[in-house]
Amino acid sequence: MAMTATAPTSVRAFGPGIALSCRECGERYDLAPRFACEFCFGPLEVAYDFGTVTRADIESGPNNIWRYRHLLPVPANVAELPNMNPGLTPLVKADRLAAELGLDSLYVKDDSGNPTHSFKDRVVAIAVEAARTFGFTTLSCSSTGNLAGAVGAAAARAGFESCVFIPAGLEDAKVVMAAVYGGKVVAIDGNYDDVNRFCSELIGDEAGEGWGFVNVNLRPYYGEGSKTLAYEIAEQLGWRLPEQIVVPIASGSQLTKIDKGFQELIKLGLVEDRPYRIFGAQATGCSPVARAWEKGLDVIQPVKPDTIAKSLAIGNPADGPYVLDIAHRTGGSVEHVDDVEIVEAIALLARTEGIFAETAGGVTTGVLRKLVREGRLDPKAETVVLNTGDGLKTLNAVDAGVTATIAPSLKAFTEAGLA
């Protein structure tokens, strides 16, 4: 009887990821916890050698983002490692909202159902795998709210310490979500951009040794998680790209990676190469990218945020210039809506589709409505709007409550005019 000699399978820690490459000058680096080019300070991103990837490879995978592991910088056995396993959230055919807005075909990609109720679980899941490989012991981040919760939960699940940094004055639900998993939550007296600057200092200091900041020194890995939104939308449409998509902008990372994801699917022959238009959405109270777009500038002038859409309140968005490029290249645009329109749009989405969005979803839905009204979006084209967070986290933004309070009697019910 022959013994089966099993060759030790060397698991490549980054799967198809082969290097980091500078987005500006193309300089290549080893896969390491670094985020800026030594020559031009441009942002680094993961470069791949995919080989062949088929629809069947993906379709036979688990019902979460790891079905796309062939396209992500993660090991082949990633689905067996302790991770929050986010993704494969519903793509809701939004016929009632479409009818109200005057669109032929509309979908809401509803990412509120991720493990910590925002899209941030996607990006953190990839950063966790990188942190494990690099031997970090503490997970950290600078957060506008949702990221802090996603990092806290993922650290607990995967066995890291955590210490996250948020601007003071965030919504209660976001603070509680960040703290409940047992890590440290530090509020910084200042806005997100102050928090981010502080974290950059901490990374250079002894105090931050052994720390993986998911959106700073692990940013190239983190960013790749957003590509899974693009993959899911295409797969859920039956392996087809949408013709138009409305995406929220905080740092701009998600929008640029959705474009990267669509491009990869085209290059791999997984979808037909057809044009798509990407529209960026910001809140008027923090709209540096939309303002640059309006003025036809290719640089971003930082602003001081003042909006109820706190999850998108980044006054100096790192990926802003790339967002402008993508909006230009695809024939989209970057728009903003004010806080009143955000609240109206949250109510509109809830009333028509039964989806309770956080303020970021109000921003995208509001921008969608504005684009249709102003005739700048094709009402005949297949359109996707993103809802990236759960309305339960921003309860104070909405004005909704009981219709009436009555005594427990039929008489009271009738008298209150409710029958």
Ligand SMILES: *Cc1c(COP(=O)(O)O)cnc(C)c1O
């Ligand atoms: C972080 C976040 C985004 C997008 O952030 P980017 O920095 O642009 O990638 C969108 N929606 C919500 C709810 C978020 O928390």
Ligand SMILES: [Zn+2]
């Ligand atoms: Zn460079």
